[in-house]
Amino acid sequence: MLDIPKRDRRSERREATRAEIVEAAWELCRADGLAALSLRDVARRVGMQAPSLYSYFASKNDIYDAMFAQGVQEFVAAEPDVSATRCLREALRLLAHYFVTFCTEDPARYQLLFQRTIPGFEPSPESFATSVDSLQRFAAFFEAHGLRRAGALDMYTALTTGLVDQQISNDPGGDRWLRLLDDAVDMFLAYATQPPPKNPPPKNPPPKKRTRK
């Protein structure tokens, strides 16, 4: 039997107001930085006084948490489906492109979701679980395509977040690092699909030329 929740105009209104508050908070964070968020500013932006917010959120961190949850939802909701894509390179490009675009188009959101920069804030277990699920689907994708080299997933996350980080830190709004993405995927695939060398590669110089010392 389908569970059709009875509509409750009161709680609907309440949810709408909560969403409005969260949206105002995002706008402020995008403008002034994630850490600069203040309840006064949020309240003023939605036409309230600061204490009124406490009717909707228990604390400032509670607002951060709602923002976190919303951000994760946004990420998973728009994740491209690559299950029908046979070409690994193509699929990975698609996923990588989605990730870096998602991150760089809203640095404040990136900071909240992927870095740990707000002093006392920890996302709620539910929201966090959703993001862990997403990463595990990604791990499954690697597995399905035979990317089993030890550390391959970690190398991939380092590479993509590195591009995002440099882009945001050193060329905000530009594409100096973003445009390296396809090359990065190729580079990574060459690494990940290559069997790890039996004997660790030239620790010592492969005899360049003569002069032995």
Place this chain on the structure above:
Amino acid sequence: MLDIPKRDRRSERREATRAEIVEAAWELCRADGLAALSLRDVARRVGMQAPSLYSYFASKNDIYDAMFAQGVQEFVAAEPDVSATRCLREALRLLAHYFVTFCTEDPARYQLLFQRTIPGFEPSPESFATSVDSLQRFAAFFEAHGLRRAGALDMYTALTTGLVDQQISNDPGGDRWLRLLDDAVDMFLAYATQPPPKNPPPKNPPPKKRTRK
């Protein structure tokens, strides 16, 4: 003619106190996070009252600036000299290892030097110039070893800072990403020393490039 500055016990003492203050600030940042620094705490740690700090620094940002300058000095002072190293791979491993170790061994320092996370803070031009110099020496190293592929330097910085970032964010104190460093260097060199393919590798037409805005 050699410029031997006359010793001035007063200013020597003053410099020593400044250094003491900066060191106290670092300790607090390492413990509580970079953004949590407060003048009161710094003062208490050096046995002063907060206003006394203003005899040594004009503002809180002035302290951050001294910390930044000190951090940059530390980095360049201990930079390994690879000019005598003939093997590119070996040299790059050395430099990369130095960089990621420097960054991960003190995340607060990494945050101040390489990320832009303190709201109103901009490093002074002198300190900033020193760090730019360091990067340019690195660019010269690339040039000298024939690493001229477009974007190679940017790819390298993305890769190394990505490892640092993931390490700090997701495995602080561990080595889950650090131990991938040698592989990362190999992966990068395979990419950078390989001529860019004439026609983009994969079969399907390169997915629509990110539209410029």
Place this chain on the structure above:
DNA sequence: GTCTATATTTGGATAGAC
């Protein structure tokens, strides 16, 4: 639910005595 008023804390920074 929203407001006013206020508590509380915590910052950075200044004035002026000693």
Place this chain on the structure above:
DNA sequence: GTCTATCCAAATATAGAC
């Protein structure tokens, strides 16, 4: 140079009227 005393601003959060 260092202190005490203080200012000023901003922040989160609570109490209670309406």
